[in-house]
Amino acid sequence: MCKIVIVGGGAGGLELATKLGDKLGRSKKAHVTLVDKNRTHLWKPLLHEVAAGSMDDGIDALSYRAHAKNHGFNFKLGALANIDRDNKLIQLAELVDEDGTQILPESQLSYDILVMALGSISNDFNTKGVREHCIFLDSPQQAKKFHHRMLNKYLQLGVQETKQVSVAIVGAGATGVELSAELFNSLKQVSSYGFEHISSADLKVSLVEAGEKILPALPERISGSAHQELSKLGVDVRTKTMVTEATEQGLLTKDGELIKADLIVWAAGIKAPDFMKDIAGLETNRSNQLVVKSTLQTSLDDCIYALGDCASCALPEGGFVPPRAQSAHQMASLVAKNIIASINKKPLSDYKYTDYGSLVSLSNYSTVGSLMGNLMKGSMMIEGRLARLVYISLYRMHQIALHGYMRTGLITLVESINRVLRPRLKLH
Ligand SMILES: Cc1cc2nc3c(=O)[nH]c(=O)nc-3n(C[C@H](O)[C@H](O)[C@H](O)COP(=O)(O)OP(=O)(O)OC[C@H]3O[C@@H](n4cnc5c(N)ncnc54)[C@H](O)[C@@H]3O)c2cc1C
Structure with a gap:
């Protein structure tokens, strides 16, 4: 066999x-x-x-x-x-x-x-200090490590000398952009679970990108729209900023600036x-x-x-x-x-990539993206509820490939029930 x-x-x-x-x-x-x-x-x-x-x-x-x-x-x-x-x-x-x-x-x-x-895995491009001082989002273990450190920082707010929790994210591709928005959403939730003293002013997120614009792989109007949304949330978006070193204090840029950060996430590329x-x-x-x-x-x-x-x-x-x-x-x-x-000793087929477009979720605040990618001339930009629906459907498609329609329907139902029964945020 x-x-x-x-x-x-x-x-x-x-x-x-x-x-x-x-x-x-x-x-x-x-x-x-x-x-x-x-x-x-x-x-x-x-x-x-x-x-x-x-x-x-x-x-x-x-x-x-x-x-x-x-x-x-x-x-x-x-x-x-x-x-x-x-x-x-x-x-x-x-x-x-x-x-x-x-x-x-x-x-x-x-x-x-x-x-x-x-x-x-994340590509650190051999940048000095990245391995020692940055967290990568390559696995659930690493994502949980970041979450625990973030919760600990919230605990320290106002108790020790910590006046603000600062997070720097290197790389403004989908991962960096989505994480920036999600952090503000989770802060909102955190403050309703016994951290009433915390407000959005206590979180500083810097999104650092070497290129000209965020979401470099997406059309200008989508990256522009996402940039606007992030700025509205309070994210400090820094394009054309090359990071040369990560240290215990934060990120050093090519221009000699230190972007201070308690936590640094490296999401600048893959290999x-x-x-x-x-x-x-x-x-x-x-x-x-x-x-x-x-x-x-x-x-x-x-x-x-x-x-x-x-x-x-x-x-x-x-x-x-x-x-x-x-x-x-x-x-x-x-x-x-x-x-x-x-x-079955039959001839093999060739792979043809179909670009159905790209969507970027800015947590509960917005979703932006383009549909149809290379399926039609010039992609179609979508935003808001429709974009959110399509974004969620990408995950549903993965679930359908694994479980079939019936089971995916049941899983979706359980998820909706869990949203009512469980806290909106993982608190441990
Ligand atoms: C935060 C984040 C957000 C993203 N958002 C999007 C998005 O919105 N849309 C989109 O299209 N893409 C997105 N991506 C990219 C997308 O996740 C990847 O392109 C996709 O998961 C690649 O699938 P894969 O099967 O190649 O690898 P993966 O899904 O990464 O799976 C690799 C598997 O290999 C296992 N493995 C690794 N090394 C070994 C080893 N040595 N031995 C045995 N097993 C091993 C791992 O445990 C893992 O289970 C995102 C990625 C990240 C990190």
């Missing part, structure tokens, strides 16, 4: 495992295994909400093991360390607990078809993890992403596919498929189709 191993159960990998498990695993046409270094899945675009406390990942995360049982695939907990292409094996690092005690030694897993879907550079002799680019052909097979090995943020897929019109949840979703569908075709 064909052994399919998928590494990374994120926006793309988990959808793929679910599809292949349902189509091939259940009927024993293939043995499908998903490997992830975490025990649970949370859709990555929600991480800024976990960081701000608006979302409790303990409630919203999905257990890989339970999901695997319901969808005909196996789940293996572990972190990929290397690939042995000659023997068609992947090597998993030893598994350790929070204290560093070994749970399981290094192990191996054999494959006939391997899919790399392990996403990306695939460093161990992916030239992994097993495969072709990778400057950002450690695996170079793939139009079939999403890696350029030097047809048995290995790559999708999502860790793949570098050229667009026929020039440029590359952007690292977005919608790309990972579309790539997962194509890889599933191609794996099934290859098992």
